[in-house]
Amino acid sequence: MNRKVDTTPPGRAVVIGAGIAGLGAAIRLAVKGYDTHVVEARKEPGGKLHSFDLEGFRFDAGPSLFTMPEQVTELFDLAGRDPAAYFPYRQLNDACRYFWPDGHRFIARTDPEQFAREAAATFHVPESEIREHLIHARDLLQSAGKVFLHKPLNRWQTWTDPAVVTTLLTLKAADLLYPLDRLNRLRLKEPHLVQLFNRFATYNGSDPYRTPGLMTMIAALEHGQGVFFPEGGMVAITRALHQLGLDLGVTYHFNTTVDEILVQQQKVRGIRIGTETMPADLVLSDMDIWYTYRRLLPDHPAPERILRQERSTSALVFYWGIQHTFEELGLHNIFFSADYQQEFDLLFRGEEVTDDPTIYVHISCKEESGDAPSGGENWFVMVNAPRHEGQDWTAIIQEVRNNVLKRLTRELGQPIEPLIVREKIWSPPGIEADTLSYQGALYGNSSNNRFSAFLRHPNENPTIQGLYHIGGTVHPGGGIPLSLLSAKISTERI
Ligand SMILES: Cc1cc2nc3c(=O)[nH]c(=O)nc-3n(C[C@H](O)[C@H](O)[C@H](O)COP(=O)(O)OP(=O)(O)OC[C@H]3O[C@@H](n4cnc5c(N)ncnc54)[C@H](O)[C@@H]3O)c2cc1C
Structure with a gap:
């Protein structure tokens, strides 16, 4: 008996945003045979997971801690490619070095x-x-x-x-x-x-x-x-997934902002970029869910209860090129505050950063020596910050910078400020502007509510057929592995 094999391609899929979820979704759609287009406002892929140089010092802008690597390597397996050829990474013995104000120090190993x-x-x-x-x-x-x-x-x-x-x-x-x-x-x-x-x-x-x-x-x-480190730093995740997408025939449109998701009779029809339209059978939005409704679906009723949820914390990041090396520091270091509860009370209720914040210092050159000139270190110094609600960030940054320098000077036994030879700062309004993340929240909605897992937007739009939502602001939540899982759950529903 002759069986007819349907060889028609499944159609065109548009992914809005080349954040980590957008990159993962594009690979999954290309594997399914879709003519896949990724439209990204920035000049490069990665969203929060991008990298930059400051005259000899290389920095990963956002994520620094890499767990659940199988969420990345699974994409290469799915595409029938060797993960090790695209994405070498290694497992670490030490998770984090902890410092307490009372003098306690502890190196936390990954082996339980x-x-x-x-x-x-x-x-x-x-x-x-x-x-x-x-x-x-x-x-x-x-x-x-x-x-x-x-x-x-x-x-x-x-x-x-x-x-x-x-x-x-x-x-x-x-x-x-x-x-x-x-x-x-x-x-x-x-x-x-x-x-x-x-x-x-x-x-x-x-x-x-x-x-x-x-x-x-x-x-x-x-x-x-375990805790892992990608060869070449965190941005290697972005680069490997972008390269895999290219090899699978995904088309990327950088420096291009999507202005609207086109919907007709409750079915997605494509996107609008300025006066141009791009028809599509499927649209997956990696844009922050708040902005997706407010900017791209202005005429569509928004799920206000979900959008009203309390946002996660944001961050103040100081990228410092340091002209010195510190033996007592590792790849990940945390200097805890004396009053952790007060720190979180202020973050979520007072819109402030405490005078004694917990400080996270990530130094990628401890694993990747080329990330800093010899005799120096690239410090990514991060303090939790409240969501952006119009605070006076110039004043807050100055105050936090002074407090961070005071604490690190005390802990490390020498003045830190004179060792800073390069500096760049990323603040909540900067994070919002650079990645279109509402209020600069790093992880979408917070999980402070007992029911928060149910108060995240689902991956499949409940009323618009063919529209999916991916990334750290929707189910199952923020961070690299969960953002990749959002792409998996969405594309498995297609
Ligand atoms: C400082 C910092 C530290 C972090 N630390 C960690 C960590 O250690 N470990 C971890 O796992 N996670 C960490 N995270 C969180 C992690 O970065 C995010 O959860 C994850 O990268 C989110 O990926 P995403 O794909 O959802 O979106 P994003 O990275 O936000 O990317 C969205 C992309 O969509 C683009 N876009 C938006 N709207 C449009 C539009 N209309 N048209 C075209 N393009 C558009 C944006 O330009 C952006 O590139 C951190 C984040 C920050 C900022």
């Missing part, structure tokens, strides 16, 4: 056994308590993580799947009902360890004193699955 052993010795707590906590985090990641991160939450099929139901029944009520800090205090008790584990709330820009205990699962990334 070693972490538990060394943390127990440093903080004088039973090793078994830490080990049990990490096992619990791992179990949560394997159970709740599989549902909340990998599945669409707005489809009844998810909630009637027997595997999902069984998983949900295994969850402890405390993980759903108590805030992360309360659970950490109950389970770990020791204040330094509580602060260390509270820090995982900042993975998605949330407040550890309000975000649900389920966030415990994030600890199992750094102290379980």
